[in-house]
Amino acid sequence: MSAGCAVIIGAGVIGAWSAYFLERAGWKVTVLDQGGFGKGCSHGNCGYVSPSHVLPIPGPKAVGTAIRALLQRNGPFKIRFRFDPALWRWMALFLRRCNYRDMLRAGHALHPLLQSSRSLYEQVIGKEKLDCEWQARGLILVFRTKAGMEEYAETNHLLAEEYGVPAKRLDGDELSAFEPALKPGLGGGWFYDIDAHLRPDRFMAEMRRLLAERGVTILEGQTFREFRRKGPQAEAVVTERGELTGDVFVVATGAWTPRFSKQLGCTIPIEPGKGYSITMGKPAHCPRVPLIFEEHRVAVTPLDSGYRLGSTMEFAGYDSTLRRDRLELLKAGAAIYLHEPVGEPVLEEWFGWRPMTPDGVPIIGRSPAMGNVFIAAGHNMIGLATGSGTGRLVAELVSGQPPHLDPHPYRPERFT
Numbered sequence: 001m002s003a004g005c006a007v008i009i010g011a012g013v014i015g016a017w018s019a020y021f022l023e024r025a026g027w028k029v030t031v032l033d034q035g036g037f038g039k040g041c042s043h044g045n046c047g048y049v050s051p052s053h054v055l056p057i058p059g060p061k062a063v064g065t066a067i068r069a070l071l072q073r074n075g076p077f078k079i080r081f082r083f084d085p086a087l088w089r090w091m092a093l094f095l096r097r098c099n100y101r102d103m104l105r106a107g108h109a110l111h112p113l114l115q116s117s118r119s120l121y122e123q124v125i126g127k128e129k130l131d132c133e134w135q136a137r138g139l140i141l142v143f144r145t146k147a148g149m150e151e152y153a154e155t156n157h158l159l160a161e162e163y164g165v166p167a168k169r170l171d172g173d174e175l176s177a178f179e180p181a182l183k184p185g186l187g188g189g190w191f192y193d194i195d196a197h198l199r200p201d202r203f204m205a206e207m208r209r210l211l212a213e214r215g216v217t218i219l220e221g222q223t224f225r226e227f228r229r230k231g232p233q234a235e236a237v238v239t240e241r242g243e244l245t246g247d248v249f250v251v252a253t254g255a256w257t258p259r260f261s262k263q264l265g266c267t268i269p270i271e272p273g274k275g276y277s278i279t280m281g282k283p284a285h286c287p288r289v290p291l292i293f294e295e296h297r298v299a300v301t302p303l304d305s306g307y308r309l310g311s312t313m314e315f316a317g318y319d320s321t322l323r324r325d326r327l328e329l330l331k332a333g334a335a336i337y338l339h340e341p342v343g344e345p346v347l348e349e350w351f352g353w354r355p356m357t358p359d360g361v362p363i364i365g366r367s368p369a370m371g372n373v374f375i376a377a378g379h380n381m382i383g384l385a386t387g388s389g390t391g392r393l394v395a396e397l398v399s400g401q402p403p404h405l406d407p408h409p410y411r412p413e414r415f416t
Contacts, residue, residue, distance in 0.1 A: 003027045004247035006398065007237055009224045011035075012042040013200070013384050014376050015252035016207040017391025019216050020124070022250075025399045029216045030244065032237070034223040034256075038204025041254055041383065044277045044350030046299045046310040047200045048290060049121050049385050050139060051114040052192035054163050055155070056360020057380070058094055059103040069297075074329055076297035080316035086258065087315065090271045093358035093415070102359065104162065109361045109409035111163045114382070116389035116405060118196065124388065125198075128210055132203035133304040139195035139290045140170070140179060142337055143187040148295050156190055167192050181287040181338055189291075197290050199303050200384060219244075224253070227263055227370065234370045248398050249373045255318075255353040257363075257377040265369025267415040270378045272318055272353035276326045277310035279348040283340035291337070298333035307343045309334050313354075322351055356380050364390055364410035365397065374398055375412050 003026035008015045011033035019029045031037070069077035079087075097106070125134050143149045149171070160166035167190035175189045176182050182189075212218065222241050227234040227249070236243040251257060251264065255272035286307055291300040301308040309330040314323075327349055334341035357363065357378040367373040376394050379386055389405065396403045 003399065005030070005245070006248045006250065007032070007244055007246035008250045008252055009237060010252035010254060011037040011218065011220070012040050012252065012254055013038070013204065013387040014254070014379060014390055015250070016204065016211065017387045018250050018252055018376060018394045019211050020207065021391045021395035022398060023211070023214050023216055025395050025401070027248075027398075030219065030246070031211070031216060032219040032222045032224065032239065032244065034221070036220050037208045037218055038201065041352035041354055042204055043201050044279065044310070044348065044352060045200050045275070045384055046277065046290070046301045046308060047197045047303075047384060048139065048195065048299070048301070049118055049197060050192070050195040050382070051118045052139060052159070052165055052167070052195050053382050053385060054107045054111050054114065054159060054165055055103060056106040056110065058097040058106070058358065058360050060098060060100050062098045063095065074325055076312045076329065076333075078314045078316070080314070080319065082317065084317060087271060087317070090269050090358050093269055097359045106360045107163060110382070110386070111165075112405050113362075113386045113389045116392065117386050118194070120388035120392060121196070130203065130206040130210065132206050133199040134196065135198070136196040137289050138191055138193040139197070139292065140175075140189040140191045141167070141292050141294050142175070142182065142189040144293070144295050144336060146187045149188040152190060152294065165192070165194070179287055179289055179291070181285050181340070182291075183337060183339060186337065191289075195290070197301055199305065227373065229370065232369070232371055234373050247372065250376055250394055250398070251367075251373065252376045254377055254383070255355040257355065257375070263369065264367045264373065264375060264412070266367070266412045268363065268375075268377070268412070269358050269415050270355045270363075271315060273356040273381070274314040274316055274319065274351055275310065275354055275381070276312055276330060276351045277308055278327055278330055278346060279306050279308045279350070280343035280346050282307045283343040285340040286343070287338070293333055293337050296333035296336065298330055300334060300338070306347060309342075318353065322349060354381050355383070362386065362390065362410055363412050364393060365407055365412045368413050368416070
């Protein structure tokens with residue numbers, strides 16, 4: 001397809017990367033969003049660009065882990081039970097995929113996307129001189145108990161054998177020597193030297209600057225209502241402010257995408273998985289390397305300009321309440337592992353809706369209902385980590401170029 005006008009609905013990290021690669025491919029690009037550019041789930045996440053995050057959440061141990069967390073008074077995983085048939089259908093699809101075969105299949109879908117994105121981040125950040133606190137220091141999965149260490153040893157073996165993603169084992173005192181911010185006496189950790197991180201809000205601000213310099217139009221505060229169609233093609237997007245015509249359209253609306261399932265012509269089983277973060281000033285004894293405390297589901301990101309605690313998972317629909325108990329859970333979990341778990345002052349308390357699919361794999365591809373509409377959504381907890389690879393793949397599919405990744409595992413119609 002020859003380049004023309006491309007309209008991207010959604011100004012998160014997926015929309016931003018899609019705009020970048022489409023503009024490079026010669027398209028005249030407009031990005032619109034109901035809120036502000038980069039203000040949704042792309043704003044306050046932990047900033048990991050992590051090829052180590054190969055395995056999806058659904059797997060053989062997922063159900064048991066979730067049940068144990070639900071039984072805890074204030075566990076890291078919560079479901080706010082309510083009358084919600086969409087959530088029940090999603091849970092049924094999720095449970096069907098909690099097996100070894102589907103877990104491996106999803107891992108083989110995620111692995112090339114993560115690898116591509118890791119490489120593209122480094123290339124583009126260097127080439128475009130993006131000031132986003134990029135650091136390639138790796139990441140440590142930390143375990144409080146030796147039992148947790150040994151259980152993860154099986155996962156590490158699987159990642160090394162199946163995907164070529166091994167970690168370095170750090171036992172006991174070796175862990176605290178490697179990362180002195182950690183308390184002594186922990187079970188150990190697994191260090192992935194291939195991982196990197198950045199500050200998401202700074203990155204999105206830099207992407208906005210870069211896109212504007214390249215002539216991309218950015219429209220904020222414009223809520224997408226529907227497509228105006230002519231036969232099997234879309235001619236325009238309709239917002240409350242009017243219509244915007246285009247030759248091709250990309251739907252990168254994250255957790256909101258299921259609202260457009262009927263128009264897109266396929267089932268979009270995405271549930272908003274609510275995550276939280278607290279951004280603070282650096283503690284005096286700040287970690288050097290990002291950390292994930294696996295047994296408490298708390299993540300730590302040391303930044304040049306601050307310090308962030310994040311994670312937890314809450315299925316509460318589109319609830320917009322900033323729950324104090326979830327924020328306190330992050331601090332309490334970090335206190336088990338770190339000499340100084342918090343810093344001062346508190347700069348931001350935040351939540352975002354992660355777009356969770358029941359198989360843990362994003363939805364990327366052409367809409368079955370409209371030949372010139374493409375979907376790029378459902379990136380679960382790794383939207384930042386897979387953003388650049390997704391954006392490049394979207395631009396290739398839109399432009400009719402040979403894709404650098406096999407798009408089949410991400411096809412939208414796989415849930416229909």
